[in-house]
Amino acid sequence: MVANAALGATEEQQAPKTTGPLIVLEPYTVNEKPPPLCFGVSLSVWQNVKNGKIIALYITKVKEGSDALKAGLGARTRIHKIDGVPVEELTASFEHGGDLNRIFINRKLSEKITIEAQPEGSLTSKTVVLKERPNFNAKIRWNDVNKPSY
Numbered sequence: 001m002v003a004n005a006a007l008g009a010t011e012e013q014q015a016p017k018t019t020g021p022l023i024v025l026e027p028y029t030v031n032e033k034p035p036p037l038c039f040g041v042s043l044s045v046w047q048n049v050k051n052g053k054i055i056a057l058y059i060t061k062v063k064e065g066s067d068a069l070k071a072g073l074g075a076r077t078r079i080h081k082i083d084g085v086p087v088e089e090l091t092a093s094f095e096h097g098g099d100l101n102r103i104f105i106n107r108k109l110s111e112k113i114t115i116e117a118q119p120e121g122s123l124t125s126k127t128v129v130l131k132e133r134p135n136f137n138a139k140i141r142w143n144d145v146n147k148p149s150y
Helices: 099-104
Strands: 003-007 041-047 054-062 077-082 112-118 126-131 141-144 147-149
Antiparallel strands (some): 003 041, 141 147
């Protein structure tokens, strides 16, 4: 089981296969409308239930025209660092106060993050700068009447 936090993607995609245990995270919810900005990637977050930290962070979908796509990142790209911080040091939560919320949610237009990521099939990582851009064509999946989520 994997929690997907779709940040600007228009479709869902299966998470990569793993040999370790996967933990379900609460879905990221929004109040009736998608965020106006995005970095153009959907993420799959694997959480350590003992400490709430990230075990692994993967890109599951890349938005057309995004910085991530231009840099050659795609589905099953593993993110190792965000702004120089190993992902294993970050809390695995998009909830208010969580590291992923601070990094990915409610950023300002043109703000940037730097990720170190390893595309599927590559033996080396690359450093890529992603820029917050308008979130056109966002799609919401409805979990129930009160909780729209990406």
